[in-house]
Amino acid sequence: MKTLVYILLITFFTTSVFAEEEKGELDGKALECLHGKYGVTVTHWIFDGIHVSTPLVTRELPLRIQQGNRVEYSTTANSVRWKTSGVRSVRYTLDRKTLRLKKHYRAKELSVSECQVIALKELEARYQILIQH
Secondary structure (H helix, E strand, O other), X not given: OHHHHHHHHHHHHHHHHHHHHHHOOOOOEEEEEEEOOOOOEEEEEEEOOOEEEOEEEOOOOOOOEEEXXXXXXXXXXXXXXXXXXXXOOOEEEEEOOOOEEXXXXXXXXXXXXXXXXXXXXXXXXXXXXXXXX
């Protein structure tokens, strides 16, 4: 009987932890995506729980890191989706399993990027290096 209770408790806590991790796996993190003809162009996306944005370095001195346009994103079990605002809005769909980011304009697929999730502090450190050079 003790063994059964122990197994049930472990199953409950493990399931709860994994459910929360999947729900907010991008919150407070950044996505680094390689794309372009040779896969060397890098784009970063920052997720804050409701919005996604791209980081920008200001042109004025002293150089600083700012958030670009922020748009809301939505999630399903298999994907994360967002759309840029404006006349020519672009749709993005991130496959949560493969971390492939598809970029669409209207019905046309513009590109597919290979991405990885990175810590926000790591992204900030990379941009800080750019600012210092």
